[in-house]
Amino acid sequence: MEEKIHEKIHWADAKAAQVAADAPQLIATGITPSGPIHLGNMREVMTGDMIYKALLKRGIEAELVYIADDFDPLRKVYPFLSDEYQKYIGWPVSDIPCPCGKHKSYAEHFLDPFLSAIEELDIHPRIIRTSEAYRSGMFTEQIKQALVHAEDIKEILERVSGRKLEEGWTPYYPICSSCGTISRAAILSHDIENHTVTYKCSCGHEGVSDYSKGEGKLVWRVDWPMRWSVHGVTVEPFGKDHASPGGSYDTGKIITKEIYGYNAPVPVTYEWISLKGKGEMHSSKGVVLTIRDMLDVVPPEVLRYLIAKTKPDKTIAFDPGMGLLRLIDEYDKAAVVGESREYELSRIASPQTTIPFRHMVTVVQIARTDDAIFDILKRSGYEIVDKEAVLDQANRAKVWLERYAPEDAKFAVAESLPEVAANEKPEVKAAVVAYAKIVTDAEWKADVLHNAVYDAAQATGVTGKEVFTGIYRAFLGADRGPRLGWFLEALGREETLKRLLEMSL
Ligand SMILES: [Zn+2]
Ligand SMILES: [Zn+2]
Structure with a gap:
């Protein structure tokens, strides 16, 4: 009996049950905006949001934050970039010009559509930009500690990860004032009083970096646990790459405890989402469905349902063709019953229609005008409550036909007898x-x-x-x-x- 009850607990509620009910909780999610933010990345934010909502349901005070790692360097010229970006490799993505010319920076170019998408998904985190956090000086004391304890941190990293770090390893990368990269510069001296270091960059430049002004950042494996302690993170979903033995969560757990006197957040490891027939989604390989692409076709509650119904540690093979129609059918059925926890965690107050998506796919292929869509629906006995919601759904059906539908789902009514x-x-x-x-x-x-x-x-x-x-x-x-x-x-x-x-x- 006990077992059975346990099985029925939704994964988000199970996670929420692991934290102390008498203390406020901070759920942190974060993605580096170095390329189009895709459905796989979205799993992180949706997972965090569902745990956040599960905590609130238990009456636990909680907050959801989204940390944009926009201070991370550009690693390479991705397939979606022009060769001009060669010169920005190593620069923080917050300092690189945007590819379209309409955004403040490269990072904002990719963040902007993502932030509007999460609004549509009924996710409303507090947004923290790492570049701003570093430049505000809020990490000054922690960077100082990292520099002072560089040898201790190095020892932890080598012991836990089993990897040997080079002689003169430093937890802090200055931004070179000559070449602009967050380089693997050698730290020559540390002036604790004035929170500065002198460095020699691999480009040959020697300079001074004031870490109270964000003139550099901690390396990822130190940066992450440092931020847990400053922001007060208590729960954090992250991709399985960080969860491997000796990986950045394992080392972070010890660094945050021993250097910053803080307990690591409750981890929530999630698996990748792959695109059926194409493999795992990776911005860097161009195998992606951006979250914007998805919301052009999938109602936001159905995307939430996909994440809600799958335990975070299970991979999702997403099929935007017929698989998507089946997913929408499944959601519609869950909505009719209206009881499951998956459904509860998925539903949002977006404009709804009662028209099955499959039916709409047929309707838009018959109708030649918007008015014809309404005529057909009325003829089929649908009550049109919200015209705009109907047209939204019709547009999603059209986009699906255009981009993802298999050939045999498409048809055209001939003008005369064939x-x-x-x-x-x-x-x-x-x-x-x-x-x-x-x-x-x-x-x-x-x-x-x-x-x-x-x-x-x-x-x-x-x-x-x-x-x-x-x-x-x-x-x-x-x-x-x-x-x-x-x-x-x-x-x-x-x-x-x-x-x-x-x-x-
Ligand atoms: Zn742009
Ligand atoms: Zn340099």
Whole structure:
């Protein structure tokens, strides 16, 4: 019995149960905006948000922050960048010009669409930009400690990670005032009083770096645990790359304790999301669906549902084609029941329609105008409450057809009777005409229209399959099409009968 109850606990609630209920919690998420922020990255923020909401539900005081690691250096010229970016390698992404010219920096270029996307996903964290945090001087004391305890930190890193660090290793990288890179400069001296170091950059330049002004940053493995202690992070989701034995979480746990006297946050390791047939999503390899791409097609609550229904430590193979339609169906079913915790953690107050997405995919391929969309939907018995929400959904269906739909999900209604239908065998023509007569006065409902195919087949001695094919050919010039009942229901009685009766000529 005990076991069974345990199984039913949602992963976000299970995590929320691990923290001290009597202390305020800070859930930190963070992504380096060095390229398009994709669905895989989003898992971090959505995971954090769900734990945040689970904490609130337990009555625990909590806050969600998103830390933009915009002080990280550009590592290479990614496939989506022009060669001009060669000269910015090693620069903090907050200091590099934006690729389109409309944003304050390279980092903001990628952050901007991401921040508006998380709003749409009903995620509202406090945003911290690492570049601003460093330049505000809020880390001055901690950087000083890292420099003073450089040897201790080096010992921890070597012991826990099993990796040997080079002679003269330093936890602090100055930004070279000559070449602009956060370089592997050698630290020559440290003036504790004036919070400065002198350095010799690999470019040959020797200079002074004032760490109270953000003229440099701590190396990642020290930077991360340092920030836990300053921001007061108590829960943090991170990718599995940081979770390996001897990895940055393991070393960070000891550094934050021994150098900063702070306890590491409760870890939440999450797995990657791969794109079906294409592999793991990586900005650097160009295998991505950006979060903006996704929200053009997927309602935000369905994206949340994808993350909510999957435990963080399970990989997700995302299929934006038919797999996406199945996911939307699944969400719609969960919404009808309205009880599951996954659903509760997914639903948001976005404009809704009651129209199944699959149906909309058919409707937009029949309708030539927005008005026609409304006509079709009304004919199918849908009450149009929010016109804008309907058009939003219609647009998502169009984008899906354009970008992700398999060929056999697409169709176009021919302007006149296609040749293949005109040349149909006489017995099939007769069956199609019989069908038209059967449905002339029938209720114009998808299931009625579907079942009438078999009545027509029986009455004329051909197979049901032949009647289906005959009808598809009459409208689409193809042997297959969308679910016939829905299709004809959407098309309407008048247009259906007019076309089918042409088969009798
Ligand atoms: Zn830009
Ligand atoms: Zn330099």
